Amino acid sequence: MQLLRAFLMRLVTTAVTLCGVAVIVFFVIRVVPGNPVAMMLPPGATEADVAQLTALYGLDKSIPQQFLIWGAGVLQGDFGSSITSRQPVLDLVLGRLPATLELSVMALTIAIALGGFMALTGTRLRGSKTEAAIDVGNGVALSVPDFLWGLVLILLFGVLVPIFHISGRVTPSLDLPFVTNFYLVESLVRLRFDLTADLVSHMFMPALALAIPLAAIIGQLLKQSLKETMNLDYVTLARTKGYGENHVILFEALPNAILPTLTLVGVQFTFLIGGTVIIERLFSYEGLGNMAIDAVINRDLPLIQGIVILFAVIFTAVNLLVDLCYAALNPRLRHA
Amino acid sequence: MSFLSIRNLSASLKGRPDRILRAVSLEVAAGEVRGLVGESGAGKSMIGKAVLGTLPQSVVITGGQIILDGTDLLTLPPAVRRTRIGQLCALIPQDPLTALNPSRRIGPQITNRLVDILRWSRRDAQTRARDLLAEVQISDPDRVMRSYPHELSGGMRQRILIASAFAAEPKLIVADEPTTALDVTVQKQILKLIADMQARHGTAILFVTHDLGVVSKVCQSLSVLYAGLVLEDTSIRDFFAGPRHAYSRALLAATPKYTDPDGSLTPVPESVIAATRAEVAAADDAMSDRGRNV
Amino acid sequence: MLDGRARITRPWSPRLVLSGSWLTLLVAAALLAPWIAPKDPLAQDLFLGRMPPFWATGAEPGYYLGTDSLGRDVLSRILFGARLALTVALIAGSLTCIIGATLGLMAGFLRGRVDVLISRMIDIWMAFPPVLFSILLIAVLGPGLISIIIAIVVIDWTRFARVIRAEAMAQGAMDYVASATVAGRTRLSTMLTEILPNVLPTIVVLLTLEMGISVIVEAILSFVNLSISTDDPTWGGMIAEGRTSVYQAWWVLVFPLVTLFLTVLSFSQLGEGLKDRYDPVLR
Numbered sequence: 004m005q006l007l008r009a010f011l012m013r014l015v016t017t018a019v020t021l022c023g024v025a026v027i028v029f030f031v032i033r034v035v036p037g038n039p040v041a042m043m044l045p046p047g048a049t050e051a052d053v054a055q056l057t058a059l060y061g062l063d064k065s066i067p068q069q070f071l072i073w074g075a076g077v078l079q080g081d082f083g084s085s086i087t088s089r090q091p092v093l094d095l096v097l098g099r100l101p102a103t104l105e106l107s108v109m110a111l112t113i114a115i116a117l118g119g120f121m122a123l124t125g126t127r128l129r130g131s132k133t134e135a136a137i138d139v140g141n142g143v144a145l146s147v148p149d150f151l152w153g154l155v156l157i158l159l160f161g162v163l164v165p166i167f168h169i170s171g172r173v174t175p176s177l178d179l180p181f182v183t184n185f186y187l188v189e190s191l192v193r194l195r196f197d198l199t200a201d202l203v204s205h206m207f208m209p210a211l212a213l214a215i216p217l218a219a220i221i222g223q224l225l226k227q228s229l230k231e232t233m234n235l236d237y238v239t240l241a242r243t244k245g246y247g248e249n250h251v252i253l254f255e256a257l258p259n260a261i262l263p264t265l266t267l268v269g270v271q272f273t274f275l276i277g278g279t280v281i282i283e284r285l286f287s288y289e290g291l292g293n294m295a296i297d298a299v300i301n302r303d304l305p306l307i308q309g310i311v312i313l314f315a316v317i318f319t320a321v322n323l324l325v326d327l328c329y330a331a332l333n334p335r336l337r338h339a
Numbered sequence: 340m341s342f343l344s345i346r347n348l349s350a351s352l353k354g355r356p357d358r359i360l361r362a363v364s365l366e367v368a369a370g371e372v373r374g375l376v377g378e379s380g381a382g383k384s385m386i387g388k389a390v391l392g393t394l395p396q397s398v399v400i401t402g403g404q405i406i407l408d409g410t411d412l413l414t415l416p417p418a419v420r421r422t423r424i425g426q427l428c429a430l431i432p433q434d435p436l437t438a439l440n441p442s443r444r445i446g447p448q449i450t451n452r453l454v455d456i457l458r459w460s461r462r463d464a465q466t467r468a469r470d471l472l473a474e475v476q477i478s479d480p481d482r483v484m485r486s487y488p489h490e491l492s493g494g495m496r497q498r499i500l501i502a503s504a505f506a507a508e509p510k511l512i513v514a515d516e517p518t519t520a521l522d523v524t525v526q527k528q529i530l531k532l533i534a535d536m537q538a539r540h541g542t543a544i545l546f547v548t549h550d551l552g553v554v555s556k557v558c559q560s561l562s563v564l565y566a567g568l569v570l571e572d573t574s575i576r577d578f579f580a581g582p583r584h585a586y587s588r589a590l591l592a593a594t595p596k597y598t599d600p601d602g603s604l605t606p607v608p609e610s611v612i613a614a615t616r617a618e619v620a621a622a623d624d625a626m627s628d629r630g631r632n633v
Numbered sequence: 634m635l636d637g638r639a640r641i642t643r644p645w646s647p648r649l650v651l652s653g654s655w656l657t658l659l660v661a662a663a664l665l666a667p668w669i670a671p672k673d674p675l676a677q678d679l680f681l682g683r684m685p686p687f688w689a690t691g692a693e694p695g696y697y698l699g700t701d702s703l704g705r706d707v708l709s710r711i712l713f714g715a716r717l718a719l720t721v722a723l724i725a726g727s728l729t730c731i732i733g734a735t736l737g738l739m740a741g742f743l744r745g746r747v748d749v750l751i752s753r754m755i756d757i758w759m760a761f762p763p764v765l766f767s768i769l770l771i772a773v774l775g776p777g778l779i780s781i782i783i784a785i786v787v788i789d790w791t792r793f794a795r796v797i798r799a800e801a802m803a804q805g806a807m808d809y810v811a812s813a814t815v816a817g818r819t820r821l822s823t824m825l826t827e828i829l830p831n832v833l834p835t836i837v838v839l840l841t842l843e844m845g846i847s848v849i850v851e852a853i854l855s856f857v858n859l860s861i862s863t864d865d866p867t868w869g870g871m872i873a874e875g876r877t878s879v880y881q882a883w884w885v886l887v888f889p890l891v892t893l894f895l896t897v898l899s900f901s902q903l904g905e906g907l908k909d910r911y912d913p914v915l916r
Binding site for chain 2: 237
């Protein structure tokens with residue numbers, strides 16, 4: 004019962020936050036100089052044409068009025084239509100969402116694998132020069148943002164040693180039998196591993212760029228956590244039972260050291276998702292972030308609103324998920 | 340033939356001249372309970388850790404032998420040594436609140452050594468665990484085995500740790516101040532439990548403690564330690580009848596007695612400490628002369 | 634045992650020396666750019682387009698790091714680009730720090746409704762993807778240096794506010810604050826004279842970090858062509874151009890990238906180095 008109440012409270016605060024986001028983005032972009040409608044019409048359009056189209060999009064009403072109309076639509080699932088492409092915003096946005104989700108999850112997986120490996124190796128070899136080198140590497144990876152790593156990767160593996168694609172999501176000439184936009188997932192389900200290979204070779208560089216800073220954070224935090232855990236009495240007791248260093252690190256220390264890392268990783272994952280905006284642009288990856296930048300440049304108001312709201316929903320969903328995982332994994336909370 | 344034979348064991352801090360153990364020699368026969376007493380920092384815990392192979396990374400052994408069941412542990416490769424200790428020895432740790440893995444249930448923590456190191460079957464291991472939990476007077480072994488450490492009290496956790504120590508039928512148990520972290524009310528019970536279990540299983544125990552009262556109840560012999568040097572090594576009866584070393588006498592006199600609460604709080608006199616320190620320094624000189632230590 | 638005096642005579646850590654040196658070099662380069670730049674950064678010469686750096690064959694003498702597609706000298710453009718980067722870093726970094734830290738202090742120390750309001754605002758802010766928000770703001774405010782600075786401050790104040798709020802709350806619960814209150818100090822003066830000095834080390838670290846972030850945000854904005862409105866060289870703009878011609882003229886991308894990389898790295902390492910050096914509770 005306690006848990007249910009806490010959950011409901013979270014939902015309420017989340018709803019308030021999302022409303023706040025909606026309000027802010029709505030009002031901010033309405034202060035935009037330059038009439039977006041004027042951009043859509045061919046040159047030589049008359050004042051009347053402009054006025055007609057403006058009224059069509061409801062841009063002639065007062066801002067609070069526009070918000071109420073839009074808000075009412077949202078609650079019924081209607082996010083309006085994109086000014087540039089005339090299609091419903093919801094369809095456009097949900098169409099691009101799978102690409103960004105696949106990229107983010109791939110990046111998260113790489114980050115966990117890389118960071119975990121660094122932390123475990125650093126703990127196994129503690130006191131050695133290798134550990135010191137890992138620390139330095141971590142520090143650099145941490146200090147440099149994903150944007151720069153993306154550029155470095157483009158130079159290294161796109162130009163210098165070209166083994167990966169640095170542009171797009173999939174080779175354009177390929178014939179794709181997919182039903183959903185979850186290309187990677189579907190390619191695996193359909194056992195079309197040739198397509199999987201092509202997708203991965205396009206996705207790996209942007210995913211890695213996103214992953215590097217997060218991997219460094221995980222590596223550093225987990226190593227610190229492991230270091231503290233390794234000093235605890237139950238680890239020493241395990242040693243006296245005859246267990247070796249590797250077993251002790253993996254099975255005694257790690258399960259306990261992971262928990263504090265988890266919440267931080269959750270928050271950082273939302274930053275990673277935010278980073279997809281520029282990384283997708285850099286790699287010309289057809290995802291939500293790339294579409295967002297175009298939307299801003301084209302002053303496509305309904306589309307901008309839809310994308311920003313969607314990002315906010317994703318962020319809050321991730322936060323909620325992390326808290327749930329933490330509660331589920333912590334034996335103390337489970338039985339409280 | 341002693342089961343454990345420590346000969347001239349010396350240890351110091353890595354990279355520094357500070358000596359932690361000074362040519363310590365002691366013997367523990369099969370089934371014998373030997374006390375290891377001394378004030379904090381005397382090195383008694385270090386001896387236990389040296390035997391079990393859990394010395395901190397900052398401490399390094401500079402000489403001597405630890406002969407367990409005929410083999411010098413210090414000459415064995417690390418993996419072999421580790422397994423040998425796991426098969427023959429066990430630890431009853433000091434703090435029951437931190438000595439159990441918080442994210443694992445009690446059952447696996449007792450059975451894991453039996454299954455992984457000693458290669459018992461899972462069923463045999465679980466039966467054994469249940470039997471031992473009953474032996475340490477835990478009323479619902481199955482429920483306890485399914486529980487997590489934080490669900491149980493300190494006294495109960497110490498019983499579990501004792502059961503776990505006896506589970507593999509070790510020949511030697513190192514008990515590192517097993518009652519120090521417990522409530523006074525629980526200490527006596529646990530002490531009696533350890534004594535009973537020892538009598539029943541015939542296990543040798545190296546009992547590390549600073550409390551002479553505990554020693555008198557459980558041990559058959561004891562070694563007195565000061566600054567890593569063994570000052571005296573006798574049977575319990577001889578010790579409590581009248582110890583030979585001045586420091587031991589002062590220790591005995593310093594133990595508070597219920598019968599004379601005010602009069603029995605006598606600290607170890609300065610003169611005795613000075614004399615003992617001189618003895619330690621002399622031992623150091625002797626060791627350096629013989630070129631035994633750095 | 635180490636005491637405070639021993640701390641001061643400790644040698645400079647390599648991280649502090651390296652990052653400090655690079656940043657000093659950069660500041661000098663930026664200040665002296667008009668005099669030390671070999672060419673005019675805006676001068677185009679289409680006959681000299683995409684010349685490689687001086688050690689490669691076919692290089693044009695005088696254009697040490699090569700030229701871009703329009704024949705402009707890469708080295709000179711980098712030097713002048715440093716002026717914008719450092720200006721943004723200094724002004725945007727400091728403003729974000731002041732505003733964010735103040736709000737954080739207020740929330741953490743004054744608690745009550747002030748805290749609720751500021752915390753709620755932070756939650757909402759954290760739900761925005763930062764890059765997108767900054768691009769949006771620039772689109773709204775129009776290009777220009779002022780817009781960039783405003784955008785950075787508006788987006789990143791939460792970084793300071795969250796951390797300073799937590800520290801102020803922790804400090805506010807401590808005894809020395811209680812004694813100040815008992816002694817009759819006003820809340821404002823307690824905040825300024827008792828708590829502020831203790832959160833200062835954190836502020837310094839975050840400030841250097843923020844400067845690095847400001848440089849990056851500006852670079853990203855000029856990468857998507859939403860930065861300043863003039864033709865003045867920006868590192869981000871150079872990188873954008875370099876990206877498109879990366880196969881034919883790699884130097885147009887590499888040199889501004891390396892400069893940007895080292896600058897951002899130095900800012901954050903400077904902060905870490907300062908924290909290590911002056912942390913009174915160092916293990």
